[in-house]
Amino acid sequence: MSVIDAGVEIAGAKAKAPPIGWRRWLKTDSASGLILVSPTLLYALLLLAAPLLTVVVISFWTQDYLDFDRNLSLKNYIEAWTEPLYQLLMMRSLAISGAVTVATVLLAFPIAYYVSFYVPQQRKAMWLFLITIPFWTSYLLRVFLWKVILGYNGVLNSGLLGTGIIDEPLTFILYNANAVVLTLAHAWAPFAILPIFVALEKIDRSYLEAAEDLGDGPIRRFCRVTLPLAMPGVIAATLIVFIPTVGDYVTPKLVGGTDGLMIANMIQVQFGKANNAPLGAALAISAMFIVASIAVMIVWLNRRSMRGQS
Amino acid sequence: MTETTTGPDSGRPIIELDRVEKRFGPVIALDGVSGGIRAGEFFSLLGPSGCGKTTLLRMIAGFDEPTSGSIMLDGKPMAGVPANHRPTNMVFQSYAIFPHLNVAENVAYGLKRLRLDKAEMNRRVTEALDMVDLAGYGERASHALSGGQRQRVALARALVLRPKVLLLDEPLSALDKKLREQMQVELRHLQRAVGITFILVTHDQEEALTMSDRIAVMFDGKIAQLASPEELYRRPVNRRVASFIGVMNFLEAQLVSGEGDQLSLDVAALGRVDVPRSQAPGGTNGGHISVGIRPEMLTILLEDSDRSPREVEGVISDANYYGDLTYYEVQLPGTEALATVTMRNTAGRRILREGMKARVGWSPEAIVVLE
Amino acid sequence: MSARGAGGWLKTYAVVYLAFLYGPVLLLPIFAFNDSTIISFPLKGFTTKWFEQLVNNPVLQGAVGNSLYVAISAASISTILGIFAARASARFDFPAKRGIMGFIMLPLVLPEIIIAVALLVILIQLGLDLSLSTVILGHVLVCTPFSIAILSSAFQNLDRSLEEASLDLGETRLGTFFRVTLPLVAPGVISSLLISFTISLDEFIIAFFLTGTEPTLPVYIWSQLRFTAKLPSVMALGFLLLVLSLVLLLAAEYFRRRAITRTGAQGAATGGLM
Numbered sequence: 001m002s003v004i005d006a007g008v009e010i011a012g013a014k015a016k017a018p019p020i021g022w023r024r025w026l027k028t029d030s031a032s033g034l035i036l037v038s039p040t041l042l043y044a045l046l047l048l049a050a051p052l053l054t055v056v057v058i059s060f061w062t063q064d065y066l067d068f069d070r071n072l073s074l075k076n077y078i079e080a081w082t083e084p085l086y087q088l089l090m091m092r093s094l095a096i097s098g099a100v101t102v103a104t105v106l107l108a109f110p111i112a113y114y115v116s117f118y119v120p121q122q123r124k125a126m127w128l129f130l131i132t133i134p135f136w137t138s139y140l141l142r143v144f145l146w147k148v149i150l151g152y153n154g155v156l157n158s159g160l161l162g163t164g165i166i167d168e169p170l171t172f173i174l175y176n177a178n179a180v181v182l183t184l185a186h187a188w189a190p191f192a193i194l195p196i197f198v199a200l201e202k203i204d205r206s207y208l209e210a211a212e213d214l215g216d217g218p219i220r221r222f223c224r225v226t227l228p229l230a231m232p233g234v235i236a237a238t239l240i241v242f243i244p245t246v247g248d249y250v251t252p253k254l255v256g257g258t259d260g261l262m263i264a265n266m267i268q269v270q271f272g273k274a275n276n277a278p279l280g281a282a283l284a285i286s287a288m289f290i291v292a293s294i295a296v297m298i299v300w301l302n303r304r305s306m307r308g309q310s
Numbered sequence: 311m312t313e314t315t316t317g318p319d320s321g322r323p324i325i326e327l328d329r330v331e332k333r334f335g336p337v338i339a340l341d342g343v344s345g346g347i348r349a350g351e352f353f354s355l356l357g358p359s360g361c362g363k364t365t366l367l368r369m370i371a372g373f374d375e376p377t378s379g380s381i382m383l384d385g386k387p388m389a390g391v392p393a394n395h396r397p398t399n400m401v402f403q404s405y406a407i408f409p410h411l412n413v414a415e416n417v418a419y420g421l422k423r424l425r426l427d428k429a430e431m432n433r434r435v436t437e438a439l440d441m442v443d444l445a446g447y448g449e450r451a452s453h454a455l456s457g458g459q460r461q462r463v464a465l466a467r468a469l470v471l472r473p474k475v476l477l478l479d480e481p482l483s484a485l486d487k488k489l490r491e492q493m494q495v496e497l498r499h500l501q502r503a504v505g506i507t508f509i510l511v512t513h514d515q516e517e518a519l520t521m522s523d524r525i526a527v528m529f530d531g532k533i534a535q536l537a538s539p540e541e542l543y544r545r546p547v548n549r550r551v552a553s554f555i556g557v558m559n560f561l562e563a564q565l566v567s568g569e570g571d572q573l574s575l576d577v578a579a580l581g582r583v584d585v586p587r588s589q590a591p592g593g594t595n596g597g598h599i600s601v602g603i604r605p606e607m608l609t610i611l612l613e614d615s616d617r618s619p620r621e622v623e624g625v626i627s628d629a630n631y632y633g634d635l636t637y638y639e640v641q642l643p644g645t646e647a648l649a650t651v652t653m654r655n656t657a658g659r660r661i662l663r664e665g666m667k668a669r670v671g672w673s674p675e676a677i678v679v680l681e
Numbered sequence: 682m683s684a685r686g687a688g689g690w691l692k693t694y695a696v697v698y699l700a701f702l703y704g705p706v707l708l709l710p711i712f713a714f715n716d717s718t719i720i721s722f723p724l725k726g727f728t729t730k731w732f733e734q735l736v737n738n739p740v741l742q743g744a745v746g747n748s749l750y751v752a753i754s755a756a757s758i759s760t761i762l763g764i765f766a767a768r769a770s771a772r773f774d775f776p777a778k779r780g781i782m783g784f785i786m787l788p789l790v791l792p793e794i795i796i797a798v799a800l801l802v803i804l805i806q807l808g809l810d811l812s813l814s815t816v817i818l819g820h821v822l823v824c825t826p827f828s829i830a831i832l833s834s835a836f837q838n839l840d841r842s843l844e845e846a847s848l849d850l851g852e853t854r855l856g857t858f859f860r861v862t863l864p865l866v867a868p869g870v871i872s873s874l875l876i877s878f879t880i881s882l883d884e885f886i887i888a889f890f891l892t893g894t895e896p897t898l899p900v901y902i903w904s905q906l907r908f909t910a911k912l913p914s915v916m917a918l919g920f921l922l923l924v925l926s927l928v929l930l931l932a933a934e935y936f937r938r939r940a941i942t943r944t945g946a947q948g949a950a951t952g953g954l955m
Contacts, residue, residue: 033773037781040766040825044785047822051799058802111698114691129934130699134706136926138883140899141919144906145705148712148720155708158721189702218687239790247792249886254906264794271798271890277805284798291792373845394848406846410864419860420850471850 059281066275076282086266086283090290093246093262096177100184101242105234107185108192112233113226116200128197132190139187143254146183150174150255175257183251188244192237199233200226235302239295246291263287322385324349324474324507325370330379332365332531339365341531342379347509347524349474352501354510354518357528358554363511364479366528370509371477372396384474399468400477403484405460407452413439413463414448420471438470441500458489469504476501478510482517494520515555519543527551543604547592549680552602559608559649563601563679565594573679577601579642579649580622583674590679600680605650607676610638611669612660618671624649626666636661640670706923712913713920720912731917741918744901748882751813751897755820756877762821763828763873764866770829771836786826796822797890804891811893819887824877831876835869868937875933879926898922 025031060072080086115127134142149155150173157169173179203226211221249264256262263283270280323346332340340362347353355363368374370381372393381388388396399420408416417435426434439445442462455463461481468476481497482490498521501508512518518525519539526536535547546552549560563577573590575583583601611618627648628639636655639648651670655661662668708720716726735741769775770782788796800819804811839862847857863870885899892900902918905911 029773030775033769033775033778036773037766037769037775037785040762040785040829041781043762043821043825044787047800047803047818048787048796049784051803052795054803054806055795055799058806107698110691111695114688114695118688118691131702133927133930134702136879136930137706137709137919137923138885138899138902140883140885140902141709141915141922142705144902144915145708145919148708148912149705151721153719153721155721158723162722186701186705243790244792247794249794264792267794267798268890271801277802280798281802284795288792288795371849373848392848393845394851394853398849400846400849402842402846404840404842406840406842408843408846408861419847420852423851423856467850 055281056285058278059285061278063276063278068278076279077286079279080282080286086263089261089263089266090287092177093264093287094290094294096180096184096252096260096262097242097245099181100188100245101238103181103185104188104192104241105196105237108189108237109196109234112193112196112200116197128194131193135187135190140250142187143183143251146179146186147174147255150179150182174255176259177256178260179255179257180252180260180262183255184245184248187251188241191240195236195240196230196233199230199236203229231302231306235298238298242298243291243295247287322349323347324384325509326380326382327366328380328382330366330369330376330381332362332369332374333377339531340369340376343528343531343533344379345526345533345536347475347507349507350505351523352498352508352510352521354512354522354525355528356512356515356518356525356554358513361528362531363513363528367400367477367479367509367511370475371398371400397474398477399471399473399475400479401461401464401468401481403479403481405464405481405484407455407460407463409452412448412452413444413450413455416452416463417448417467417470419467434470435466438466441469441503442466443496457484458493461485461493465500473506475507475509478508480511480513482512483514490517497521519555527554529554545589545591545678546602546680549600549602552678552680557605557650558602559605560600560602560647560680561645561649563599565599568594575599575601575679577677578645579624580620580672583620583677585674585677585679589675589677592679592681594679595681602678602680603649603672603676605637605652607672608640608649608651609671610640610651610653610662611671612662616669616671619673621669621671624668624670626662626664626668629661629663631655631661638662638668640668642670709916709920709923713917715913718910718913720916731913732921734914735917735921738914741901744896744898747813747895748898751816751820751888752878752881754817755824755881756874758817759821759824759828759877760832760870760873762825763832764870766825767829767832767836768862771833771839772841782829786829788823789826793823793884793886797887800887801890811891813892813895813897815891815893816888816897819891820881820884823884823887824880827876827880828873831873832866832869835866839865868939871936872933875929879929882922883926 059076060074062069062071062073062075111131115124115131119127147154151157152169152171152174154174156173157166160166161169207225207229208221211225216224246262247264248262249268252260252262252265256265267280267283267287270276270283274280325347327343327345330340330343331338343362343366355366357363365374369376370383370388372388372391372395375389383396383398408419411419414435417438418431421431421434435448436445439447442465444459444462444466447459447463452460452463461484464481478497482493485493494517497508497510501521510518510521519542522539524536524538525542527534527542529550535542535551537545542551542555546555546558552558553560561578561580563575566574566576566582568574568587571587573585573587573594575585577583580601609618611621622642624640624642626638627641630637630639634655636653638651638653640651642649649670653659711724712720713731714727714729715724716728716730717724766782766785770778775781796819800815800822801811804815809815843861843865844857847861848854852860883899884897885903888897888900889903896904902915905915
């Protein structure tokens with residue numbers, strides 16, 4: 001049978017199948033599901049999709065004081081990507097986020113490991129509870145507390161001075177990038193601990209017993225069994241911490257001084273005092289694009305390395 | 311007042327299935343099922359997993375619509391009638407006891423919409439709980455019930471609404487053996503007492519044989535045979551049904567001649583056999599057929615004086631002692647397959663061992679001709 | 682180092698880590714009662730005057746009222762939207778399901794400033810005034826994914842045959858929802874309400890961008906942070922908020938456990954909130 005004959009036969013067979021009526025479709029699962037999800041979907045479309053699209057559109061306009069010029073132009077993007085100030089802010093934001101992510105995930109892993117492998121089953125929920133309690137305070141307040149701790153006359157300095165460990169208050173701990181990294185690492189700790197914990201919990205302990213039975217010592221077991229199997233949790237933790245911290249506003253503003261300002265602060269300025277919403281939009285879209293690319297790269301690299309293993 | 315019927319043989323079908331088909335995309339779950347279920351009978355849908363029995367039950371209940379064909383309930387077409395408007399009630403495989411309601415609230419659940427006064431509702435709930443032997447359990451919390459108790463609550467909850475048909479989806483599969491056997495007897499008595507049609511879905515042929523008035527054996531979305539337990543056991547219509555119900559010995563055979571009411575066969579190991587056509591319930595298409603004979607229809611002639619209408623000489627290949635019975639595997643001449651013979655271990659009867667010669671007795675009446 | 686030896690080191694690490702986590706937060710009760718306008722050591726004595734300052738502050742009380750109004754509204758709306766989406770996702774398969782659900786959950790991974798900016802932009806373009814209602818809109822956007830996450834597991838644990846049994850016994854679809862479905866997912870609904878409430882109460886950046894003349898509590902706190910004299914009363918306020926959050930969290934956990942014992946279901950070791 002030729003290809004054409006086969007095609008005609010398929011088309012004929014398809015035509016013979018009875019079309020499902022409109023009324024009948026409404027009773028199907030697909031229809032019910034779509035109808036049920038529609039209020040939420042509609043809300044998201046109106047308040048997420050539409051605004052995001054508007055931001056994209058605005059990023060191609062230009063604003064002169066209070067006048068909007070709706071002609072499309074790339075002026076804002078050129079400025080965002082070539083102006084040294086914005087490049088610096090973007091780089092710094094990425095660097096700070098990177099440092100926060102590395103620090104947070106590295107510090108989170110041992111405690112997740114401890115709770116998963118060394119805490120008895122019935123106490124695990126309590127430990128997780130304890131770990132998350134500090135984070136039920138206002139984020140704003142926690143950042144503020146770090147400002148209070150690290151300040152020139154703050155808790156840390158007054159404590160160290162009082163006990164005679166230092167003679168003069170430390171100045172390098174506040175109003176710079178270090179303070180931002182420290183504060184953010186503290187703020188995002190549980191968000192890193194939980195995914196790693198969940199991944200570690202999922203590891204079938206009999207794999208480790210098998211490895212031990214086959215001769216591996218504890219360090220080898222960890223490297224060859226535990227770590228690879230925990231990787232999905234580590235990657236999740238990395239993304240969970242990295243993506244939002246690039247766009248953080250509060251921490252750099254409160255404890256960053258001038259050396260610790262990040263891209264979100266500049267975006268806010270453009271929407272506020274500088275009266276240049278299109279530039280702000282372009283900066284926001286550019287930042288989002290960069291973060292998304294990095295996230296995709298992380299996921300892709302992880303997939304590649306996992307495929308290499310199997 | 312409950313609707314009474316005078317038993318399984320009275321009346322027209324309460325459920326009529328006419329070429330019912332069900333497709334899920336390219337998968338055919340039911341391939342043209344037709345038949346009638348009589349009012350007041352205990353009817354079973356029996357078959358292996360995936361044969362379509364649960365699909366059919368759910369369509370009778372109203373949770374699914376046939377792709378084509380029709381279902382009539384009590385003379386009324388059920389197309390487009392949703393489950394909550396049908397005069398059927400179902401006992402689910404997981405029992406589906408509402409965990410947030412206690413036993414009495416569960417049983418009374420369907421009574422709410424009847425807007426009965428409180429006294430009447432309590433009376434009916436108590437009556438239903440009595441019927442399933444759970445008197446006094448009304449205040450019990452749902453999660454404090456055992457498996458068997460949950461099942462009874464599910465029964466009470468369904469029966470309190472006095473449906474025309476009670477549907478049961480593998481209700482005994484979650485119970486342990488002893489409880490299952492006990493419940494089989496109880497369900498049967500319950501059905502007789504209440505007098506309504508029960509339709510049971512099961513993969514356990516013993517269960518179906520014990521409880522049912524009639525059974526529909528299903529394979530691959532079709533009804534292979536619809537008959538009483540005795541009919542299915544003694545006159546299965548084909549090999550598949552025969553081997554699904556109980557244990558069956560199969561021997562190859564050739565149809566030598568088939569004039570009128572008599573069939574003449576040439577059976578491996580047994581030789582020439584003449585049987586009436588009634589012993590070939592599935593008909594005889596073409597010459598190549600098998601012959602089936604149940605293990606309990608074969609007997610080992612232990613004493614020289616034992617006689618049987620026909621006999622054949624064989625060698626014991628294996629003997630399995632089961633307390634009340636011994637199962638022998640016997641090598642018969644002219645065939646490779648071993649024949650299973652069951653012998654009751656009556657007092658003084660000797661038990662043969664592997665390697666011994668044995669005379670196997672049989673009768674042409676016990677033979678069923680299969681395709 | 683043997684596995685057992687490692688256990689000792691890890692425990693020490695865990696304790697130090699917990700100290701790090703709790704450190705800043707413990708300052709709240711310490712300095713909320715400290716008789717000094719400067720937040721530093723040494724401590725100067727016990728006082729409750731900072732709390733009294735809070736009570737006598739009408740602007741603060743207004744902000745608290747605003748925050749409660751916003752939080753209750755946002756929690757209710759996002760829980761309702763969450764019920765729709767979680768039920769649809771758990772029960773039905775529909776075209777583009779993964780895409781649709783992924784999109785609705787997007788605010789979880791978007792930096793909040795992007796959301797704040799985007800909403801601000803569209804509100805300006807539409808010519809709408811900023812007010813508490815606009816803040817509520819933003820909060821619902823951010824809280825709904827959490828609500829869906831919590832309710833999804835509740836709906837998935839719901840045995841489908843329970844709803845079928847209800848229909849079989851003659852109940853309508855709507856009746857089934859109210860008599861069977863809702864009571865059984867109630868713990869999830871309560872959890873969702875409490876968590877959305879807490880998130881909204883604490884949320885700063887969207888409120889900061891979208892608030893009009895009436896500030897929410899975090900926005901108010903922000904405005905006070907530059908006044909050093911006000912710092913101790915901010916500590917007092919923070920302490921109160923900490924206590925409130927703990928109470929809400931414990932209440933959520935209590936309801937969750939009570940529902941589990943009532944329906945006899947099994948809870949995961951990590952707990953529903955996790």
